[in-house]
């Protein structure tokens with residue numbers, strides 16, 4: 693395991709009377725892609741902005757590359773790359789000019805050609821930014837964050853608004869950053885993105901971390917199989933631990949799918965009933981996420 697690059701303990705932040713972070717503990721290690729997931733308003737942006745040094749915190753301890761981001765040291769800024777949702781560079785510059793401008797801010801910039809290659813903008817190097825497509829602008833945002841050859845990169849919802857093929861390209865780029873030895877902290881609302889990219893992830897809900905680990909370890913904490921079907925008449929579910937979803941389906945989470953299915957299907961068959969829209973599937977990260985965040989809501 694790599695050395696800790698980000699360490700937060702008991703991190704708290706309030707906006708007036710509202711406590712947005714209620715004690716966050718987080719460790720991100722060197723070379724990891726770490727995903728922060730959570731519903732709207734959970735506290736992801738607040739957490740990330742504190743780690744970036746863009747927001748002060750009220751209590752707890754934070755170290756990023758061994759330093760406190762609240763001290764706003766130049767030495768830390770030079771080692772951190774931040775990809776914002778819109779970089780706000782002058783749109784009459786060319787791609788190359790914008791990257792060169794950013795390279796000028798850093799003591800040890802990454803070579804221009806390498807940056808263009810990593811983000812796949814070699815052919816657009818002389819294009820004006822205002823002529824780029826949305827996906828290409830996002831690539832440029834990443835290029836600008838890479839200008840200083842940072843050790844740590846923060847990506848805020850890096851693929852929001854992308855079409856499916858642009859998302860795949862972005863995933864490849866992010867996986868490429870890991871291959872370069874960078875540490876990446878990214879926020880996302882897409883479960884498939886987290887599943888695909890993250891070495892580890894944390895789910896944050898209502899200002900607290902409600903789950904943390906690898907996708908595999910989170911799966912292990914939950915039942916491995918999800919059986920679901922349209923709500924059946926009474927009797928079929930007797931004695932089974934089931935949940936009724938908002939859309940009228942019933943789900944059963946189980947580690948014994950064969951036994952449970954046998955019970956269900958034999959009850960249904962003897963009553964001459966069909967289990968409508970029957971589905972049996974391994975528990976997905978999305979199922980786990982919905983369960984974790986629903987529990988939080990229920991506990992409010």
Ligand code: ATP
Nearest residue numbers: 707708710712730731732733734735736737738739
């Ligand atoms: P999203 O997924 O919608 O971006 P998030 O997880 O990033 O959400 P935050 O932006 O960190 O959530 O916000 C956490 C909570 O703090 C929210 O309830 C939000 O309304 C509140 N909040 C955030 N910034 C401020 C602010 N400047 N002043 C007051 N309240 C704020």
